[in-house]
Amino acid sequence: MHIRCALSSGEMDAVHGDDGRRRVRINHPSHPRHELRYVVHLKCAFRTLRRVTREEGIMEFPIPINEVGEDLIGAFVRRQGVDTHTNSLILDEDVDYKFHNHKLRLVSSSSFQEENEEDDDDEEDYSCRNSELICDGCITPIHVKQASSSSSSSSSSSSKDCYYYMRCSIRSCKYYLHLSCFHLPPQLSSLPLIHRHDHSLLLQSGDKLKPREWSFCSVCKTKTSGLFYGCSTCEYFRVDIKCASMPDTIYHAAHPHPHHPLNLQSKEDVERRGSNECDADCSLLQWGSASSYTCVACDYIVHLGCAGLPASATSRRWDKRHPLLLTHDATVNRPGEFYCDHCEQQMNPRSWMYRCRICDISFHPRCLITTSGRFRNVKFGQRCVIAGAHRHTLTYQLLTTKRSCDVCGANRHEEHGFYCAACSFFICFYCGQKMIEDGKAEAVD
Template sequence: MDPNVCRCEACGISTNGMVYECEGCEMKIDVKCASLPTTVRHASHPHRTPLVLTRIPPAREEEAGKPRRCHVCRYLLRNCIAYCCSSNDCDFALDLGCAMLPASITMREWDKHHSLMLSFNASLDHPSDFICDFCEEELHPKRWMYHCRQCDLSFHLFCLKAASGWYRNIKFGRRFELDGIHRNHPLTFNHNTIKRRCNLCHVDRYDYGGFECASCYYVVCMICARTELAKMMQHLFAESHRLLGK
């Protein structure tokens, strides 16, 4: 039952779009990752050599040389697929989640006039400090960020969840008839950007995916929605077996 949010095993980002699934182990890879080119040239890479899509084994520490880390998030790359520099004397690498960050994003609630550009060094001609306008924490000027130079707006890469963060591959806005959760009106699958209290668990949720009714402001968080959807599916499964048994 939709929205069918699952985690792509290649990039680690959640999606409710089309995926490839292994029938044996149920591993899922979204269409974007499955369609990636084997080599790319990335603007953040200081050398001209291309980055090659590389399978990194589970334990690189047993191999000769220094273990690779993602140039952006600094996570140790083990048992994964990443873009690595093809030169033997360069350890530059990007995991797929960082390599696939959009070059620009549009967030009209933050910037009505411009797109936010992915910047690899926003310190040029910018004498003051950088503060993330979302979380209000300091940004390192020479690390990746989303930035608008005209409006002097800056954001951490993953603070804007629906645009560049963990929800960037999830399609919001679809409406569902979920009588087992809310009988009166259809519920819309949305990203809640204001603090709302779930009507089932009564916990405040903020910056989180969930369902909401536009008519009566009924809200259900994703945790409760999954639990209720699982109960509905079990009931339908049991009912179908009962009818087939007759």
């Protein structure tokens, strides 16, 4: 039955189901024995006859992960009054950078093929994103199409799809930065909607060889090996640069009223509303309460960390052919029960999930641990030598090809640590961290 026909002589109201989420219910005289339910997309169900236009200049989420550097962080840097263009830089000229022990160099996308060919691994490592340059600042791919620079030194890069990024001047060192991450301001006066104190925030970076000391983001509740802002007064407050870059107002595709803007509110303001249930059902994500985006016209709430989840994910382990799309209500296109193909637990079909309709596979966001889970802000691949532990160079990564640590013997499958592909030798994070603290580890460029 069309919605316009149902409403012509029926009644519609919103009720709360057993799971606490709101449902739309229709009673109609043509079918009095049972209630009618919507079987259409929420955007269609709540569409009004009056055309509502969106405000210009408000970013819509989710965004593709390979556009975070330019669209999210780049916009944030420009709001701080910083010029992110390459005019002040010269191709192939080395410059100092505070958070790296080597000089950095501006390079064009023409060098990407060379980088890609050098990064081929002998083993199939599902934990690392091969064929991509991963930014050491925001831990997202450097795959942004940008207009070519007007710099006189970039005449060889005339393609409209040419883009630029910073990389370490030492060829063997895999340190990369988006231009926007390179231009991040070293200090912010405050972030009032994220941090309750009116304190300045300082740009900082973690030590890649000391995972235990990596900072825990107070917003998305994950550790980061990249750049973050730390409060100059409160030692406990840290926020990674992606969360710090989120705008004060956004649109989000998950909102049943797509033309309603969502405004960022502090944790305290959200709690005063009396309800802080996140639309992403992020109790599954184990993120807890934080600053959230709310709709002034309805009770819609989504945590800032959830709003920033990427629009899609890739998994060479589960689906090499298709992207996994962030889905907000899987019942729209497929009735029935849903189970996560990773943890095999039953899923709420109206909670957020990553899904491939073609292959009929679904995942909790937390189960794609390097894209949207607890390691989404960690860049793997750092090489090191640990004296007395193993004769070969070890790579910091997830354990995906075996189950146990070769030092302590504990089950460490899908945990992080140090791995030798040639010998299938693995030192778990806990054993490796003790060796690092004892001064036995040395980074390899």
